[in-house]
Amino acid sequence: MAQKMTGAKMVVQALADQGVDTVFGYPGGAVLPIYDEIFQQNGIRHVLARHEQGAVHAAEGYARSSGKPGVCLVTSGPGATNAVTGLTDALMDSIPIVVLTGQVPTFMIGSDAFQEADTVGITRPCTKHNWLVKETSKLSGTIHEAFHVATTGRPGPVLVDIPKDVQFATDYYTPPAKANLGHYQPQVKGDLETITELVEAIEKAERPIFYTGGGVINSGPAATQLLRELVEATGFPITSTLMGLGCYPASGDKWLGMLGMHGLYEANMSMHGCDLMINIGARFDDRITGVLDAFSPGSRKAHIDIDPSSINKVIRVDMPIVGDVGHVLEDLLKVWKARGRKTNSGAVQKWWGQINEWRAVDCLKFEQKGKVIKPQYALSRLEALTKKHDRYICTEVGQHQMWAAQYLNFEDPNRWMTSGGLGTMGYGFPASIGVQMAHPDALVINVAGEASWLMNMQEMGTAMQYRLPVKQFILNNERLGMVRQWQELLHGERYSESWSESLPDFVKLAEAFGAKGILCSDPDTLDDAIMEMITHDGPVIFDCLVTKHENCFPMIPSGKAHNQMLMGEADTQGAIDAKGSVLV
């Protein structure tokens, strides 16, 4: 029997029917009826962020660490505009989130009413899809469709804008099973003919490499399992983008580490020298490819991606396979096994010989000398002291982010939350809150830079209110480090506005919120301090004072190729030419 209820109640009912247990949000005039319904139920927890941007990043952290869509509820006007950065971030990194916004009543739309904004207009380019619901009868069906679109195909953020009169009016509720999900049904199975062509290439390849990305993780646990099986069975080397870390275990002997602008020497050199590149769920992003003309010149390329627009967008590929990674890998393994599990093992053995020479360069080596903590050392110790935990790592954006990607090891998917495509400073702290909500007992650490962390530091209130023991591990170089590095390399060491002046006393700041603060500036006491952080049952701000002018290497400078990496300070003189310096 269809039930009649108010639009506001429909929202809560639809979320419950979608299996939502947590909503991140912030109230306001245009969503009061929905907040009233939230007040009168216990099934869904509402987490009050301290800023709508924080709510959206928290929903992203929740989604990435759990594989379920994250949900946000914010008011009209400023609530919606504050959500824009988070939506764009989720769009760039293909994170499924559903954002519900309040809107002025339908009869006031277009009148410049108080807190009116053209939310669907503003968010059209930064959502996968969005809806303005003008009739209560369509509200529940639209919310179900929104979940469908967010989680199907290439995942992404969606937004449903709900005018206040639609929340008050009463109509019939549509349960998920009865909802019209529209015609949106992306293809998941890959073309068998091309898959077979790829199998033939795998059988013959002399210098193969798997180049994997966030698509593997988005595809789900089956995809990571199949990828591991494929790598073990073929014995081919594997690298991954920033977004893909954890899709293959870092402890595996086929693992070459991350590739790209700050990727490992062996990963980038293998990409450059391979004769068969198998791109699985990555998108040839400009942080990965370096200069396009010189990108992996001698290879045949296969590309498995669920989004047809990713294929041939930047790099022309020989074997395009549109489909879900899990489905395609399943078929690929089936065909490869049926044809006798062949590889050109002699040649691949030789290839490994070459790769091992590159590995021997040990591009991440560093020396902890003197009394100042090196950021690389801080992260190595963090790695050593936390690797036994099932730990979740978030990051902000900057040098610390790249060092975290280099020096922390990920064994499993969904353990690494970082803003890749958009590079959003201020992402990590709220994301860590979302992760901790999804995994209440896990060790959740946000590796932060002091400048990024300040961008959403108001979320300390959220962490305290919900007793979320998130650890804020701040690598404090008192610099906008990544900006400073570029100024050093490209702008004659003119450090224009890249100093973190007037920083707060982070320990006192923690204490002001009622949290624990730890200051560490001495390499000799670092281990004890990290242990103190891990064992403390509550939120911690860890102010780790590190070398101020450390640069992040290896680095492929803008406009250069994978085999033109800068390995250390000695390589940096005149490394970037005028053409490279216009690139970001």
Add this chain to the structure above:
Amino acid sequence: MSPLKIKKGANSHSAYNLRPNFSDVQETHTLAVIVDNEAGVLARVIGLFAGRGYNIESLTVAEIDHSGKLSRITVVTTGTPQAIEQIKAQLGRIVPVHRVNDLTVDGPSVERELALFKVEGTGEKRVEALRLADIFRANVVDSTLESFVFELTGPTDKIDAFADLMRPLGLAELARTGVAALSRGA
């Protein structure tokens, strides 16, 4: 969306062929985009072209199936084969887009545009305008002692040619609908 069946060695660039033969030549393509006729759908399509820096040379849109709430957007665009492929793939990603047909490569097609020309003048020029309109089979839909309004239907180049001829004869105003196009045959 339809499954992408890719023939080995295929080198034409239809919407579902991912192995295009890329070149740097600029090509003009007519795309028919079938969309849900819902609020904002045209803004999504236009926003895609603006946001990603693609060209729109002509754009027409109208509902074609009232009960099914479908509209047809016909867009003429120019770009390298790779850009055209991207445009089609990006259009295909828009949730209310049902399908994208590239009429330029999917086989022969007919393209028509309707245009209205206001031509002002007297004496010799007026007679010449009327004579040319007759040759082009343009209809006179309005006339005063000093002006005509001609109606002309045809492919874009025919409209262009007629406009070029009318300009020295007193072309005062021109209104064009943009291209509507269909593939030929069943």
